[in-house]
Amino acid sequence: MTNRSRSSSSSEGELRLPRPPGLLRRYWARHPLFADILVVVVCLLVSTIPVIATPILPEGIGTNSREWQSVLPALSVVVVLGCLALLIRRRHPLIVLAASCVVSLAYMFAPAPINGPLLLVATYTVAVHVGSRAALIGAGTVMTVLTGAGLVLIATDLSSTTVVWGSLVNEGLNAVIGGLIGANVGSRARYVKALIDHSQRLVVERDQQAQLAASTERERIARELHDIVAHSLTVMVALAEGVAASNDAERTRPGVEAIAATGREALKDMRATLGILRDADAAPLAPLARDTTTETVASARAAGFDTRLVVSGDPADLDSRTQLAVSRIVQESVTNVLRHASAATRIDVAIQHDPDGVSVTVTDDGLPTSASEHTAGFGLRGLRERVGLAGGSITAGPRRPHGWSVAARIPRQESTS
Incomplete structure (x- = not known):
């Protein structure tokens, strides 16, 4: 098996981490307010230019300017307020989606078909900050409301069929594009967050396991040292007291020899225990596993x-x-x-x-x-x-x-x- 095949097979069970964010994405992440203001400015330009420019187009391209004079002020106010609502899109994405629906309804009262990117941005925001399911339900609800309102406007002659269907097609495309992009970006962001949370949990569990292992090892060493020191010193003290109570050197010789033998055994066991501490590969308690x-x-x-x-x-x-x-x-x-x-x-x-x-x-x-x-x-x-x-x-x-x-x-x- 070649090195390439071995490396590929070994990486199949590993997590495929996403690529690190680029310079632009890191800047957006560090400056969310600036990003939202820039989005608001772009949406205002894209949304207000058609509202202002369409009434002054040449005859045959635009419509009668007198028809625009009746709807232009109200339509301009609605569009501006809807774009300004994007400033709160991260905290209240559903409110921004509702505002985009109101702006789309306002477009249907215009004498000519116009539209803006507000619904695209709102659907994208819901998909990123709430979820793909919420974006799907929200976009479906908005399109249902717009379709129902458009049919009512056509039936009551408050708007033309061309304006209504043009608005529905444009807003439908905006909702689909914004939802797809937002679902992709949101899924990636949630995946990265899940990886970070998982890594943090692994670090905490690793530290806990290390603490438990250290505590267990301390208890084991304490038991061994206690068994060695307490028993040996107790025997040596008892023998020493017996030796001290006798004045016959010959009778005390066995006791003195027993004290020396006990000390040697204790020293040997202590060296074995310290050897385990110094040698990380030594089996725990192996040098002391003997019948005493x-x-x-x-x-x-x-x-x-x-x-x-x-x-x-x-x-x-x-x-x-x-x-x-x-x-x-x-x-x-x-x-x-x-x-x-x-x-x-x-x-x-x-x-x-x-x-x-x-x-x-x-x-x-x-x-x-x-x-x-x-x-x-x-x-x-x-x-x-x-x-x-x-x-x-x-x-x-x-x-x-x-x-x-x-x-x-x-x-x-x-x-x-």
Whole structure:
């Protein structure tokens, strides 16, 4: 396939934008009042010259000047007022169309067939500023009125057949020409306006989508940083307190080593998160999508808690999003026990793998505490957001007679590996 054929085929589905306006059209658009005044002047010249010149034409071309003397003043006033009405044609196009109809009726009282461009301009204006349908209805109404009035004038001998039919033919042509030109110009103007409105909506939607994407990314980063920093620092503080409470260097060595290991893991996770921020092509959460449940349980044991982990079912083919959610649920729940559970000594972690999903339960035996101490921070809120993104549900609350429980259910999804 040649480059020309490829370019032509690719442009078939694109919008065909109109050509940009030329110098004259841009000037008209910037100076509407001057344009209307110029139109009024042209219409006055074209309309009044026949009214003034016809009575003084030689015999056989014009008509008896005495016949003109009776209609010339009134006809001149009507024509001038009708042309001046063009000054309001943009705001009141239908009024201008009605005025042009009155002027056309006045032409029928003249002794000789004369006409002007007023109906052409009025029909054009209605088609541009109101619509093609309105111009069609308006022109049809005007021609119907003129035809009816002309028949009445012929029947009552107030006008001749030549004048009436000449006026009807000329005004009919004016209405058709003005309507066709106005429909073309109006359709183009409305098409350009629709394109501009569509472009503005696209810009607004693009900005909104960018804001939503940025907000979602901020929330995701906040969850990751909270999970990494809060858990690691909590474990390190608990281990440091245990080390500080003992004077035996040999007994505190495992605690010190656990503090160093926890710090190294936190540093590695922080580097992975920052790597995602720096690399725009990196898959979100890919470097952190690993099972840290065993590490979390080990850190709680090192901090002095009797922590038990029970995993049942087949964890094979667990997708990375669900695996990450399970790890974070266990991590955040254990962190809350270390931080908030007063006099807690035991933590039970149960993970049940079913064919249709994963159930996670984390309980402790701490003393009763108010729910606000657990839910006021960002941890549980971040868990709800994470579990919600995975399509699951989570509940957290006090146990009886004492302790706290976190239970989550996440449906199994197709593996992304």
